[in-house]
Amino acid sequence: MRCLCALLAAAGALSGNPVRAEDAPASPLTVGGAIRFNYVHKSWQDDYRSGFFGLDTARLEVNYDDGRLLGSAQYRYNRFPKGQGGYWQHFLHHGWVGMRFADKSEVHVGLDQNRLGLQPLASNNFYESIAFYAGFEDKYDLGVTWLSRPGPFEWQLGFYPRDGGSYGGGSNTAGASNRYSYNIVPDDDAQGYGTGQRDRERDTLIARAAWHVGPGGRHEVGISGLAGTIDNGRGTDTRRHAVAVHYRGAAGPFKLMLQSLRYRYGTAHGASQTYGGLDPNSFVMLGAFGYPYPVAANGDIHIANVSYDIPGRLGPFGDFKLYNDYSVLRKRTRGYKDSVQNVTGLSFASGKWSFYMDFMLGKHHPYLSPDGGGLASTSAAHDGFTRRINLQAGYYF
Template identity: 25%
Template sequence: MLKNYISLIPLLAFCSIFCSPNYVFAQDEPEVNIGGAVRFNYNLSSWKPGQKARGGDFGYDVFIINADAKFKGIYLEAEYRLYSDAFGGGFLKYGLVGYELDEKRRLELGLAEVPFGIERYNSHNWFLNLPYYVGLEDDYDMGVDYIYNDDRFQYHVGFFKNAEEFAFGSNTPSSPHRYSYDVVGRNKEVNQFNTKFIWKPLSDNTHKIGASGQYGGLYNIDTEETGDHYAVALHYEYQSNDWSIKGQATKSKLNPKNAPGESRDIVSMGAYGVPYQVAADFEIYTLGIAKKLTLDTNLIKYLEFYDDFGYMNKRKKEFANTFMNVFGVLINSGPIFTYIDYAAGYNHSWLGGDFTNEFAAGMQDAKWEARFNINIGYYF
């Protein structure tokens, strides 16, 4: 019976879009905007002796096309990214159709942003922060999200049928070819519910205090059983003209119904075409601070200095914990954004180690590794 009700949710969402009589739009012509970016990247990594010997590498990062359109309260938002083959190639980051029910309420349907934690980014740097690498920052799934937003309160109620699905086979493993991290392989994320509440104590919205929660299923292809997963978070954000502070505490637990003999202490997550293992039970604590310095010269409009820290505490005592810290500066020259980062990691898959196991068991005798990175993007 519950499955029948769940299957009706997208239909009810469409009904609420096209049946609302309370909001009238006078727009006669559709508005369409096309934009994008091309980015290049230089990096020098402490754990790559060959790269260090040649002074680092500089090359292509990504080509981005985004589009937004609006007509009589109905709007479209989409972004497609084309990375190199080594980073998964091309994929849709997000793509949704929305409807403005009135000035405070809207509904979004499609590959939409999952309402969890500080959005869109729980970070200031190019690398993002630890929640991203376990699917809890800048995440997009297939579903519907209801948003209410006024001067003092904002809340979301979302239902996501599944993460990105490409093959639609009965027993097809989930592909890691995607932008945001999801459970992949023999388990599939299904029927996820999200809620998020934000309180803005001051009318200028400089402070935001929030709480987020999500709960959903994990369907296993081999056992044909559905486990579950949940995550909760408390978050705070301060934003003024020149200062930004972001803090969040997150708890997550995944309970896969894997086949006998397969560990239930880890799950496979993937993005950019490559999967890795993640601990199934953990907490993450993050704190980031940034200071903006306006210059407004012909060459540089402003600088933003930042430091973002993340700590992942894995509940299984045999697992080694993970740390991440990124110190850097964003240089804005109009349409050109340049991130100069020094990113350090301990048991971090993208910052040293063996990649596959760092967010799971890790290594008790791991050492800190670092990557000096410059990302240059021209946005149009």
């Protein structure tokens, strides 16, 4: 790029019309990435009373946009310390190509984000919301997405015949779960629950509409729905559905996010495809980041997030945001207890560095307690709230 700018400047000088470097057209291709580190403390982890520190993610990203043709791809590598499982993995986060039309609408083909509910995220904190761990936030599948032009009314429509697929990881990970997005996946005998379930998501259709109202469109109200099939690996397809309503609004530095989502997974599991004596059709196996876990087959997810943008700077630091993100999974199965996640935190930045300071409180949650199966049935031994502290620093380039 420096060479190109120099040549343009030289050509302008020879022609008698100097061209400033800042006037040179920007390249439609950009390459970037990030490397992130975490300190984590878990209240239930006696082996690491002082917590632990290590690499979280290294990633490489490529974007292209010349006004008409566009695309984006990102690949990630994770290596977690022993306190976090002591494993590594790599996967394609997303990868798609697309076209922008004269009315500013777009079509994307490839591994792209599911537009369901609040977008692009239903959270402010680093670990997102319970919707993420149930497969309804920050999720990417393989297919075609149509996005309307920007405006007071917007809509998106996507069809995804397949999920994002599985990639590579260490010998202590479950192969089908080496991915970023939480999908319904085949269980694993060694690193999972040994249920013998072999489900996979297929033919997912998602439609979303949102209205932006008020001065500057500061209030957004939306509705979205999902329909798809579950291939159980035994020649039987069943149905799955979800519907969500959401609101996003701002009043000065205060911002609010609200969402309610109901989902239902129809299953056709055999009597032996279970664990712990549970009804085999009362849960499905979801997997990502190396491991699968059971999630209630029917439930409601409610999200309520509030944040405050703190003005000003403190030395080299700025973009301060204080937030509290609350989410709950209410399972519509008798005997299955609610899963709760609350995150109070602060995010800020300095140049290319980004920071999160999160205090997490929850129960019946595989990332917030020793209750690995907590998003489905759970033991009374895990009824109390547990805590997790996460301090993260990331360098983005």
